[in-house]
Amino acid sequence: xxxxxxxxxxxxxxxxxxxxxxxxxxxxxxxxxxxxxxxxxxxxxxxxxxxxxxxxxxxxxxxxxxxxxxxxxxxxxxxxxxxxxxxxxxxxxxxxxxxxxxxxxxxxxxxxxxxxxxxxxxxxxxxxxxxxxxxxxxxxxxxxxxxxxxxxxxxxxxxxxxxxxxxxxxxxxxxxxxxxxxxxxxxxxxxxxxxxxxxxxxxxxxxxxxxxxxxxxxxxxxxxxxxxxxxxxxxxxxxxxxxxxxxxxxxxxxxxxxxxxxxxxxxxxxxxxxxxxxxxxxxxxxxxxxxxxxxxxxxxxxxxxxxxxxxxxxxxxxxxxxxxxxxxxxxxxxxxxxxxxxxxxxxxxxxxxxxxxxxxxxxxxxxxxxxxxxxxxxxxxxxxxxxxxxxxxxxxxxxxxxxxxxxxxxxxxxxxxxxxxxxxxxxxxxxxxxxxxxxxxxxxxxxxxxxxxxxxxxxxxxxxxxxxxxxxxxxxxxxxxxxxxxxxxxxxxxxxxxxxxxx
Amino acid sequence: xxxxxxxxxxxxxxxxxxxxxxxxxxxxxxxxxxxxxxxxxxxxxxxxxxxxxxxxxxxxxxxxxxxxxxxxxxxxxxxxxxxxxxxxxxxxxxxxxxxxxxxxxxxxxxxxxxxxxxxxxxxxxxxxxxxxxxxxxxxxxxxxxxxxxxxxxxxxxxxxxxxxxxxxxxxxxxxxxxxxxxxxxxxxxxxxxxxxxxxxxxxxxxxxxxxxxxxxxxxxxxxxxxxxxxxxxxxxxxxxxxxxxxxxxxxxxxxxxxxxxxxxxxxxxxxxxxxxxxxxxxxxxxxxxxxxxxxxxxxxx
Numbered sequence: 001x002x003x004x005x006x007x008x009x010x011x012x013x014x015x016x017x018x019x020x021x022x023x024x025x026x027x028x029x030x031x032x033x034x035x036x037x038x039x040x041x042x043x044x045x046x047x048x049x050x051x052x053x054x055x056x057x058x059x060x061x062x063x064x065x066x067x068x069x070x071x072x073x074x075x076x077x078x079x080x081x082x083x084x085x086x087x088x089x090x091x092x093x094x095x096x097x098x099x100x101x102x103x104x105x106x107x108x109x110x111x112x113x114x115x116x117x118x119x120x121x122x123x124x125x126x127x128x129x130x131x132x133x134x135x136x137x138x139x140x141x142x143x144x145x146x147x148x149x150x151x152x153x154x155x156x157x158x159x160x161x162x163x164x165x166x167x168x169x170x171x172x173x174x175x176x177x178x179x180x181x182x183x184x185x186x187x188x189x190x191x192x193x194x195x196x197x198x199x200x201x202x203x204x205x206x207x208x209x210x211x212x213x214x215x216x217x218x219x220x221x222x223x224x225x226x227x228x229x230x231x232x233x234x235x236x237x238x239x240x241x242x243x244x245x246x247x248x249x250x251x252x253x254x255x256x257x258x259x260x261x262x263x264x265x266x267x268x269x270x271x272x273x274x275x276x277x278x279x280x281x282x283x284x285x286x287x288x289x290x291x292x293x294x295x296x297x298x299x300x301x302x303x304x305x306x307x308x309x310x311x312x313x314x315x316x317x318x319x320x321x322x323x324x325x326x327x328x329x330x331x332x333x334x335x336x337x338x339x340x341x342x343x344x345x346x347x348x349x350x351x352x353x354x355x356x357x358x359x360x361x362x363x364x365x366x367x368x369x370x371x372x373x374x375x376x377x378x379x380x381x382x383x384x385x386x387x388x389x390x391x392x393x394x395x396x397x398x399x400x401x402x403x404x405x406x407x408x409x410x411x412x413x414x415x416x417x418x419x420x421x422x423x424x425x426x427x428x429x430x431x432x433x434x435x436x437x438x439x440x441x442x443x444x445x446x447x448x449x450x451x452x453x454x455x456x457x458x459x460x461x462x463x464x465x466x467x468x469x470x471x472x473x474x475x476x477x478x479x480x481x482x483x484x485x486x487x488x489x490x491x492x493x494x495x496x497x498x499x500x501x502x503x
Numbered sequence: 504x505x506x507x508x509x510x511x512x513x514x515x516x517x518x519x520x521x522x523x524x525x526x527x528x529x530x531x532x533x534x535x536x537x538x539x540x541x542x543x544x545x546x547x548x549x550x551x552x553x554x555x556x557x558x559x560x561x562x563x564x565x566x567x568x569x570x571x572x573x574x575x576x577x578x579x580x581x582x583x584x585x586x587x588x589x590x591x592x593x594x595x596x597x598x599x600x601x602x603x604x605x606x607x608x609x610x611x612x613x614x615x616x617x618x619x620x621x622x623x624x625x626x627x628x629x630x631x632x633x634x635x636x637x638x639x640x641x642x643x644x645x646x647x648x649x650x651x652x653x654x655x656x657x658x659x660x661x662x663x664x665x666x667x668x669x670x671x672x673x674x675x676x677x678x679x680x681x682x683x684x685x686x687x688x689x690x691x692x693x694x695x696x697x698x699x700x701x702x703x704x705x706x707x708x709x710x711x712x713x714x715x716x717x718x719x720x721x722x723x724x725x726x727x728x729x730x731x732x733x734x735x736x737x738x739x740x741x742x743x744x745x746x747x748x749x750x751x752x753x754x755x756x757x758x759x760x761x762x763x764x765x766x767x768x769x770x771x772x773x774x775x776x777x778x779x780x781x782x783x784x785x786x787x788x789x790x791x792x793x794x795x796x797x798x799x800x801x802x803x804x
Contacts (some may be wrong), residue, residue, distance in 0.1 A: 026639045196796060317567075338735060456542050480527070480649060481652050482652075482656065483525050483526065483529055483530065483531075483532050483648060483651050483652045483653065484530065484532065484652075484653060484654075485532050485534075485600065485652050485653060485654040485670050486531050486532065486670055486671065487604055487605065487606070487654070487670030487671045488533060488604075488606070488671070489606045489670055490536055490537075490601070490606050490607060491536070494536055494601075494606070494607055494614055494615070495537055495539075495607075495618065495619065497536060497537060497538055497539050497541075497542045498537050498538070498539030498541075498542075498598075498618065498619060498622045499539055499541040499542070499622075500538070
């Protein structure tokens with residue numbers, strides 16, 4: 001009976017459960033903590049591959065930082081005599097509570113949790129052995145680490161050590177189209193040729209930003225000059241610029257995930273980089289998408305505001321200006337609008353001549369409340385420009401326009417040639433900010449300040465003459481209505497009933 | 504039921520519907536054929552204190568309005584039916600209004616208004632003044648708006664002449680083709696005290712009106728601010744001031760500062776002729792003045 005009980009107590013050939021109030025343990029370096037749990041000086045999480053280790057970090061950093069562990073943590077690639085490779089994460093343990101948490105995360109990521117120190121490691125406690133495990137007997141195998149688990153006992157040697165930061169740097173961000181699209185600060189990395197143009201564009205658009213130049217060593221020994229790129233730090237910018245930043249070759253847009261790390265917009269790093277102290281500055285790591293290696297900036301360059309870097313034009317430098325314009329002038333084309341082959345669609349505004357105002361007045365009576373509320377109107381001596389959120393083509397008057405940008409309208413059924421992008425078209429006009437450009441059919445633009453547009457419902461109703469209604473005190477209302485005396489013909493002998501008698 | 508009784512009941516019903524009901528409900532007041540004192544007494548002996556009108560709804564409404572009129576002055580829950588004095592006062596008021604009827608007199612009957620006013624005076628002389636406070640209240644309940652009666656007189660002028668219509672709609676014939684005939688229609692409103700036509704005895708009319716008002720002292724006091732006939736303190740009005748409740752009711756009735764001057768002026772006339780009456784009125788007016796000041800203070804607070 002006793003033998004049967006002892007056999008049942010044994011959990012494997014090498015391990016046995018630690019009992020409550022047990023005082024002695026066989027495993028070197030293993031001791032009991034205050035709760036009676038067998039705990040070594042270090043913990044070891046064994047993962048079958050690197051991706052499992054990454055999964056472990058992905059889960060762990062979601063809830064807590066690595067600050068406490070980072071100085072006592074190392075990643076080692078182990079191999080056994082049988083040739084299989086495992087990844088071990090070793091760290092110092094200060095309490096069984098922390099080890100419990102890490103063991104849970106390791107189990108989630110497909111790893112094993114062991115404890116010990118030096119050469120001998122035993123499985124950390126689980127539900128079957130709440131106080132942990134101890135070795136049944138000491139094995140004298142020749143290996144750097146002897147790991148004893150309920151399912152295996154294996155000796156491992158260290159093949160190499162892996163740096164945690166370099167591991168994270170090697171991780172490619174995942175494709176996530178929604179990542180970084182929310183408003184907020186951004187970093188822009190611009191190739192050297194685009195830096196100046198972007199500086200002027202941001203300055204002209206009144207976007208507050210700082211810019212610096214970063215240098216990287218040349219890609220090969222055959223090149224002499226370092227790689228220079230402009231780094232822009234933008235606290236905020238209008239949403240309309242997103243398309244420009246994302247679609248222009250040579251510009252890379254990044255959103256910060258920690259003070260020292262930023263990920264390209266449209267991608268997401270699998271690890272919470274903020275949990276790692278090495279990604280909290282003072283340098284900057286830019287994680288690129290499309291599988292490209294990250295760009296590491298050891299120390300941020302000196303950043304200057306755009307105002308200080310904007311191009312200064314000297315009034316007396318006429319000869320230089322003339323030279324520069326004369327070179328580009330032959331290439332400049334006049335903007336034209338040509339009828340489009342496609343059916344006009346997305347009509348969102350119409351230009352109404354003053355002669356058509358009477359008809360417009362009649363049609364305004366027919367518009368619904370929603371349309372009136374969402375429409376805006378700007379009136380000029382040449383006519384009125386009416387912007388309607390939806391269904392402008394239902395108004396049977398005026399010239400229809402469609403918006404190719406929120407602030408750029410071209411006639412419906414026409415296309416601008418040369419077929420440059422709307423942003424380029426707008427920037428070529430050098431229009432002041434917060435202006436609406438209306439391209440006429442001959443290509444000449446009309447510009448209306450955005451502030452001149454007023455909601456349609458606030459302007460169409462003219463004032464109504466009113467008259468004060470006199471009121472009276474309540475007491476007067478209590479007075480009776482007048483009693484109207486009506487006189488009738490009294491007929492023949494009206495006095496026949498009247499007889500006077502002597503009193 | 505004899506034919507005479509039926510006729511009397513018919514006259515009473517007409518008097519109720521055409522004179523009493525409009526006095527309470529407002530609207531069009533159409534006086535009945537002149538009644539006179541003899542017929543009035545017959546009528547009163549038949550309907551006083553227990554009259555039931557054929558239109559019970561109208562009677563209920565009129566009774567309710569009489570009570571409501573009184574409840575503005577004093578907390579009464581019920582009013583007695585119309586008494587003999589009430590019916591006679593009603594008949595006298597009807598005759599008074601009919602004395603100003605332009606159809607009453609003709610070329611050979613120009614004395615009819617005078618005769619009717621004299622008959623009315625005779626009738627009023629047979630009505631005793633209010634015997635108690637309730638009597639004064641019930642009379643005022645009926646005639647509280649008697650002097651609100653207005654007659655609309657219409658004068659029509661056209662290019663060859665003019666015509667006057669007193670209290671009756673003008674002839675459509677005279678108002679036709681207004682542009683061609685250059686018709687001008689002028690409407691004026693005439694108060695009760697100015698009803699008599701130019702050729703009728705105005706003084707006698709006002710005298711009878713004053714006598715009629717004296718028999719309803721609360722109504723007399725309520726219209727103390729009228730121009731004609733001028734208010735004077737009658738014995739029945741003075742008797743109201745002899746009791747505390749009467750003073751309170753009078754105070755509520757004349758609760759309008761516009762009537763203060765008329766009451767004071769009337770009191771002045773008593774100073775030389777009836778000093779004791781003057782003291783009574785002066786005491787009341789002083790008390791009323793102090794009440795007015797007190798209510799002003801409460802409003803300020």
